[in-house]
Amino acid sequence: MKINLSVKKEIVLTAKQQKYIEKRLHKLDRFLSNKDKALVVDLAMSDETNGAKGGTDKNVSITIQIPGEQAPVHIADREDKIMRAFNLAIDRVERKLREEHRKQVKDNRTGGRLDKIWKIIRRKK
Numbered sequence: 001m002k003i004n005l006s007v008k009k010e011i012v013l014t015a016k017q018q019k020y021i022e023k024r025l026h027k028l029d030r031f032l033s034n035k036d037k038a039l040v041v042d043l044a045m046s047d048e049t050n051g052a053k054g055g056t057d058k059n060v061s062i063t064i065q066i067p068g069e070q071a072p073v074h075i076a077d078r079e080d081k082i083m084r085a086f087n088l089a090i091d092r093v094e095r096k097l098r099e100e101h102r103k104q105v106k107d108n109r110t111g112g113r114l115d116k117i118w119k120i121i122r123r124k125k
Contacts, residue, residue, distance in 0.1 A: 001029055001039045008046040011058070011082055020083075024090050028064070031097040040065040045082055060085040062093050066100070073097065 003025055007013060013021070025041050032039065041064050048057040061076040075092045079085035 001026060001041065004040075004042045006042070006044040010047045011045050013045075013082075017083060021086060024086075028094065028097060031094075031101040032067070038067070045086070047082075056080045058082040058085050060089045062089050064093060064097070066097075 003022065005021075021043070025043070028039060028041070041062065044059075044061040046059045048059065056079055058081060059076065059078050060082065061074070063075075064073045066073065073093060073096055075089050075096070077085045077089040077092070079088065
């Protein structure tokens with residue numbers, strides 16, 4: 001997985017927060033059906049008011065390019081705290097990737113045992 005992290009200078013992340021962010025992003029690999037190919041994740045964090053207090057002005061933008069897909073998944077969120085915005089955005093990304101993964105698994109399961117049974121039943125008629 002390739003992670004491009006872009007943090008504006010007014011956002012200060014501790015080492016613990018950076019480790020947490022990387023851990024959550026690396027968990028997205030489990031939604032890949034082909035483990036040879038890597039996700040490309042672009043994460044941008046910014047503060048609209050440049051450090052002035054108040055308001056919901058912390059932005060997190062996550063863009064993920066899935067191998068073999070044309071359009072990237074793009075999620076943006078805005079909250080009063082940067083980690084809250086990140087958590088909401090990454091939860092939405094996981095939900096979207098889980099949805100896409102389930103569709104792929106469902107498509108791959110055609111031709112299974114039930115399909116064979118239905119073919120036998122249809123032949124008998």
